[in-house]
């Protein structure tokens with residue numbers, strides 16, 4: 001059973017220690033080392049279009065799962081109440097799909113935001129330029 005202890009910080013340190021989930025509430029970012037042991041640094045932005053981090057009794061739950069298709073080990077797991085729960089390994093198709101879902105989630109969020117404001121902003125143009133490559 002691999003566990004990650006929630007560790008509140010203001011800034012993420014450049015060297016992360018295994019077994020800790022660093023979280024900067026101020027900057028909306030969390031980081032930990034890949035629990036497979038490969039030593040890769042996993043950074044998860046925390047926010048409405050990124051991951052949500054719920055803290056209960058000093059233990060963190062992240063949603064959704066963390067899929068590290070960008071690093072060689074391609075690990076995929078959940079962090080639930082400070083514990084690592086392994087998920088299935090990605091296939092190449094799922095990796096493509098995962099990327100698309102992330103983009104759709106972000107686009108849906110910004111669209112909603114944009115409708116609320118009822119005016120075109122430079123923000124929208126930036127979002128479009130990011131996702132329409």
Ligand SMILES: [Zn+2]
Pocket residue numbers: 034035036037038039040073074075
């Ligand atoms: Zn790994």
